[in-house]
Amino acid sequence: MAEIRVLITDDHEMVRRGLRTFLELHEDIRVVGEASNGAECVELALTQQPDVILLDLKMPGDDGVATLRQLKAQGVSAKVLVVTSFNEVAQLLPAVREGAAGVVYKNIDPAALAGAIRSVHNGHILLPPEVASALITGSTEPDRLARLTARERDVLAEIALGRSNREIARSLMLAEKTVKTHVSSILMKLSVEDRTQAALYAVRHGLTS
Structure with a gap:
């Protein structure tokens, strides 16, 4: 059985360690590197030639979307599986549009994560239903949220x-x-x-705690 070479990218060491420990239990998956930020991810992708990259979206420096752009610019052919705690479509769509082959949430069952890695490695697209629906329908709702800067989101939450x-x-x-x-x-x-109306929009789309 051919091994799937995996590169883990997350700014939290405990997350990387946990993922590595679990993935190394699978004979067909081999972790070839760990990156704590986007720059390290691109560098290791070029030197280690992974088949699948597990990529967090929120990291210091270049975030996940910017890292996807850099990987594409460098000609990296690895499939990218976004592993994130974000569940807002507006935050996930840009990653998919930049070439992510799949999106899973960090609370995913470990066995399901291994299955997701195999799935994207085999050329499948793996998206949460709400993200797939937004792509198919061309919904403008996520695009509206994506227009806001981080500071504008802060102000909207206060409103x-x-x-x-x-x-x-x-x-x-x-x-x-x-x-x-x-x-x-x-x-x-x-x-x-x-x-x-802005306040109602914020509540409806989960921008308030």
Whole structure:
């Protein structure tokens, strides 16, 4: 049985160690390297020639999407399986559009993860139903969320709590004028008319705790 060479990329050492320990129990899977960030991932992909790369989306430096772009630019042929704790379609679609062969969540059953690695290695596309649906229908909802910057998401979360611009400025340590600019940008990007609609949008799409 041919081995599947796997490169693990995650900024948390405990996650990498756990994945390696489990995967090495499978005779057909061999871990050929561990990377803690995007740059290391690209470097190891070029030197170790993995068949499958397990890639976290949120990492210091280049995130998972940027890393996918770099892998593509360097001509890396490995299949990329995103392993993430994110479950918002807006955060997952960019990775798929940049060439990820599959997406699984970090709470996946270990045996299912091994199966997912084999599946993408064999050329299959493995996506959560909600991501596949968004790709098929061309839903614009995820695209709206993807337009927001990280700071705008912070401001939107504060809006959803019913806070005024002054309160948001104090909470996020921003100038009130800056908050006002962010609010205007949020309303435009979400295609909503006022703060109330923006707050409802935030709650509906799980942007609040």
